[in-house]
Amino acid sequence: MKDCIKADGLTVRFSDVLVLDHLSFEVPEGMIFGLLGPSGAGKTTLIKVLTGQLCQNEGEAQLFGKDTRRLTAAEHRSIGAMMDNYGLYERLSVYENLSFYADIYGVSHRVIPDILKSIGLYDARRTAVSKLSKGMTNRLSLARALMNNARLLFLDEPTSGLDPATTREIHDVLLDQRKKGTTIFLTTHNMFEAESICDHVILLHKGSIIEQGKPSDICRRYDHQNKLHITLTDGTELTLDNNGASAPAVNEYLEQNRIRSIHSSEPTLETVFIELTGTGLMADADLRFAPPRRENAPK
Amino acid sequence: MKNTITIFKKQIKDTLRNKTVLIQFLMFPVMTLIMNNTVKIPDMPENFFVNLFAAMYIGMAPLTSIAAVISEEKEKNTLRVLIMSNVRPCEYLLGIGSYVWLACMTGSLVICISGHYDRKTGLLFMGIMAVGILISLLIGAVIGIGSRTQMMATSITVPVMMIFSFLPMLSLFNGTVAKIARFVYSEQISRMLGSIDSLEFTAERAGIIGVNICIAVLAFMAAFRKCNLA
Structure with missing residues (x-):
């Protein structure tokens, strides 16, 4: 399996603060890869480096074998991203937002109804984004990320603050994308999410990798x-x-x-x-999905 | 170019629902139409309100609207998403800038029509407005690029806009202000509009406007290099 993402000794400093400390990892194609850590661990910074929005101070970061600082237009087009802040036009409707990005990505408008149906927003297509609930806005943001049939999706806390039903819907969409061969790199501070959908996770603490592997292997x-x-x-x-x-x-x-x-x-x-x-993952996150200790299915 | 046109079209839809920006484009043209056709004071210079409001429009509308649009996109992360979607910063700025410029030119056309100019004078009026709007656009873009939030942009835009839009009016009443204001593009444009029927392009006038353009372009380039929109 080819590596979709490769980081080698990736280091980022903001002034004197070490935000990412010599991170090295590989993400094979077709995998849901979870980056797990509390707020401030460096998750969003890592996504910014990997998507070419931020330059590292040391080390190498590659997407599809290319340096993230020198991504071409074609490589940018094969990436979809859903960031922590939505980046949607609040005064425009759901449909207008997607049609705008369809034009930017060079995608036919004919795919929009199908995407809206798959994400459960078709009935709200004429609603202004400012009037959507948080869950609907999250789904719209995901729809935009899915729009250009990206080979690689970066999702920054895709289910943060959502109710369990919406979280489940988003997980279903992500699992469906994995079936289609899309590589998904998601950050979360929700251990339940990481355990239930990720094939491989990295535990990030103060910019350093403290553990990585399959969630079940780590737990064992x-x-x-x-x-x-x-x-x-x-x-x-x-x-x-x-x-x-x-x-x-x-x-x-x-x-x-x-x-x-x-x-x-x-x-x-x-x-x-x-x-x-010695600290929790969900220090300032929603605790709803975190049972204190997991108990396996009854035997 | 495709991205620029897409951003231009998006901005039309967005502005139609953004009362704050929409009012900037409409306020002075509507006021000119009303005032020029209703207020008649003896010995008032011809097209007094047209000249006054045109200069104020140049100093206010393009500057505040482009700063508001760019800073809002930065604050709400839409700009970051656009850049990540492989839209180049220059494509974005061209899309937004051309939109604001055209919207302001449409407003200028309304002001021009209120002035009942003949065809040649009307074209000259629009040409002068085009230059003034362009300088204000660059200054507004500098503020927008340099501001992280809309609030920050507004706090800088308001005093800057007050200076450029009110200087021409203040210089009518105060000779000292007029002496200083003559070095500012909005004052020069106001003077040009005031004498549009017998307009002369002196070297001094062209020099002052040229220096203003150069300063605006240099400030824009410095802001773009330093902040780079991202």
């Missing part, structure tokens, strides 16, 4: 407790070691038909992050 790597949580039919909650020594007890409860639920317990990305840094 930091599973020091290795426990089983059992809830019995009478409401009693038990915690047992997740090994052979607990087998007789578990068997006995099963034979007596006394088990209401049984879960393995392993850390979430959130708890891994806290273990590595």
Whole structure:
């Protein structure tokens, strides 16, 4: 699989502040790649460098094998971006915004209705952007990013502040894009999002990579407790070691038909992050999607 | 060129729904139409309101509207998205600038019609307005490029606009102000419009306007290089 993005020793400083500290990573094509970190970790700065909006002080950043500081018009056209601030024209309608960008991208206006339908905004196509809800504005921003059939999508916190239903809709769109072969680079401080849709994540803290890999692999790597949580039919909650020594007890409860639920317990990305840094991922983010500790599906 | 035209068309739609900018384009032409046709004072110079409002229009409308448009695009990140969409800064500035220039020229046409000039004088009037609007556009663009937010742009635009638009009027009443104001393009344009029937292009007049254009172009280039829109 070819690398879509490659960073090698990427360093950015704002005056004396080190914002990105020698980041090195590769993003293969067709992957949903998550950059996980709290606000101020350097996520948006990294996107700005990768999209050529900002120049690094040291190191190399490449998109499709080309230096991000020297991207051609064709390479720019194969990138879609949804940034933290929407960048939409508030006085124009949903349709007018997309038709404007269609002209900029050189895309036929005929694709607009299909995009609006796929993102659930067709009925609101004549509504001014200023009158849309936050979720609808997010979807419109995503629609604009999808418009030019980009090979690579940069999404800066695409579901921040959205309700679970809208978040799910956006996740479905992203998973659909991955099926089509689009590479997606998204930043988030929502560990649930990272675990549920990302193929590979980087945990970023104060501009440095502190951990990376498949979300499930990272969680397994930091599973020091290795426990089983059992809830019995009478409401009693038990915690047992997740090994052979607990087998007789578990068997006995099963034979007596006394088990209401049984879960393995392993850390979430959130708890891994806290273990590595001593601070939370969602310090100033929405906590709605963050259960304190993930419990796997009942066995 | 395609991007410039697209931005131009977008700006027409946007302005029609942006009362703040729309009013800048309409206020002085409408006021000229009304005042020139309704107010008749004995011994008042011919086309007094046309000349007065035309000079004020030059100092106000292009300057405030282009600064507002650029700073709003910067503040709301639409400009960043455009640049990321491979729109070159010069294409953007050309699209916005040509739009504001044409909108102001349309307003100038209304003022010109209010003056009931003959064809030759009317063309001369429009030519003078075109130069004045261009200088104001460059100054407004400098403010817009240099400002991060609309609020910041407004706080700079208002005093600058007051100087350029009110100097011609103040110099009518105060000789000292007139001596200083003669070095400012809006005053020179006001004087040219005031004597449009017997207009003479003196070396001094051409020199002052030329220096004003050079200063505006240099300021624009410096702002563009330093801030580069992004």
